[in-house]
Amino acid sequence: MSLKRAAGAMIALSLLPMSVSADEAVNIYSYRQAYLLNPLLTAFNEETGIKTNVVFAKTGLAERLEREGRNSPADLVMTVDISRLNELVDRDLSAPVDNGTLEKNIPENLRHPEGKWFALTTRGRMIFTSVERVEEGEITTYEELADPKWNDRICTRSGKHPYNIALFSSMIAHHGEEEAQEWLLGLKNNLARKPQGGDRDQIKAISEGVCDVAIGNSYYYGNMLEDENQREAAEAARIVFPNADGRGTHINISGVALTSNAPNRENAIKLMEFLSTPKAQQIYAEANMEYPANPDVEVSGMVAEWGDLNPDSLPLQTIAELRNKAVKMVDRVDYDN
Numbered sequence: 251m252s253l254k255r256a257a258g259a260m261i262a263l264s265l266l267p268m269s270v271s272a273d274e275a276v277n278i279y280s281y282r283q284a285y286l287l288n289p290l291l292t293a294f295n296e297e298t299g300i301k302t303n304v305v306f307a308k309t310g311l312a313e314r315l316e317r318e319g320r321n322s323p324a325d326l327v328m329t330v331d332i333s334r335l336n337e338l339v340d341r342d343l344s345a346p347v348d349n350g351t352l353e354k355n356i357p358e359n360l361r362h363p364e365g366k367w368f369a370l371t372t373r374g375r376m377i378f379t380s381v382e383r384v385e386e387g388e389i390t391t392y393e394e395l396a397d398p399k400w401n402d403r404i405c406t407r408s409g410k411h412p413y414n415i416a417l418f419s420s421m422i423a424h425h426g427e428e429e430a431q432e433w434l435l436g437l438k439n440n441l442a443r444k445p446q447g448g449d450r451d452q453i454k455a456i457s458e459g460v461c462d463v464a465i466g467n468s469y470y471y472g473n474m475l476e477d478e479n480q481r482e483a484a485e486a487a488r489i490v491f492p493n494a495d496g497r498g499t500h501i502n503i504s505g506v507a508l509t510s511n512a513p514n515r516e517n518a519i520k521l522m523e524f525l526s527t528p529k530a531q532q533i534y535a536e537a538n539m540e541y542p543a544n545p546d547v548e549v550s551g552m553v554a555e556w557g558d559l560n561p562d563s564l565p566l567q568t569i570a571e572l573r574n575k576a577v578k579m580v581d582r583v584d585y586d587n
Contacts, residue, residue: 396436409585472539
């Protein structure tokens with residue numbers, strides 16, 4: 251049995267309504283998979299005696315919370331990407347948490363100004379280049395992706411995907427909307443094919459000779475290197491930390507939010523505190539080859555071997571606020587066509 255399948259079997263995957271009032275329990279709605287959460291929740295239960303119940307889903311958790319309203323059993327939402335976390339805030343589904351432990355462990359730029367969400371792990375939006383066809387150091391910044399020298403040599407997934415929207419939002423924050431749009435048009439003109447697939451597909455396209463440069467999240471690269479069926483494709487690409495010598499590499503997050511109607515608020519905040527501790531941060535980051543959000547926790551394993559991540563200090567809330575402008579910018583340049 252694979253590690254992921256075994257871990258998934260160890261945690262209760264509840265597809266039925268949860269009990270609203272559960273003694274010494276925390277109820278979680280999660281977009282993150284069971285194998286990522288199980289080691290964390292097991293450690294939390296062993297340390298506190300508090301049980302956890304989890305509903306896993308790929309989509310629709312915000313809508314479910316809205317339907318359930320005050321009767322929702324959910325205490326926490328665990329998800330990825332700043333857009334999904336901010337969706338909870340926009341729909342008034344997330345409650346503010348004023349907590350000294352969380353504020354100490356999670357940097358200010360990685361949490362909502364009012365405590366309506368907190369980052370738990372981070373991932374870099376990296377550039378990948380062909381080991382054979384691109385010299386090391388030939389491209390080192392996001393800005394260079396628009397250089398005409400890369401014409402017909404770049405692959406990306408859809409410009410509308412939240413991971414790219416967040417990157418484009420960061421470009422607006424750093425350069426202004428007009429300059430960012432000019433950059434995005436330059437990137438589009440350098441595409442080797444119509445945007446398609448996921449981040450792994452962009453790395454595979456490098457190994458297949460479709461393109462020489464791609465954009466993707468760091469953890470996909472690590473997961474491919476650990477998969478014997480995808481390792482060869484990953485080894486054909488090198489990972490580049492964009493803007494490492496300048497403002498830093500754009501990062502996105504996985505995070506947690508306390509729901510507005512949490513029936514087990516006290517226990518839920520205890521779990522949030524635990525998730526920010528070095529012990530939990532190490533477990534969570536290693537499970538999916540991500541970076542700890544807590545800056546006091548060292549990166550380990552394969553991720554550490556790639557080199558030091560110099561993360562962009564831009565507040566994630568700023569990226570969330572620029573999301574609509576980034577979406578409109580993608581439409582204006584007709585990026586996906």
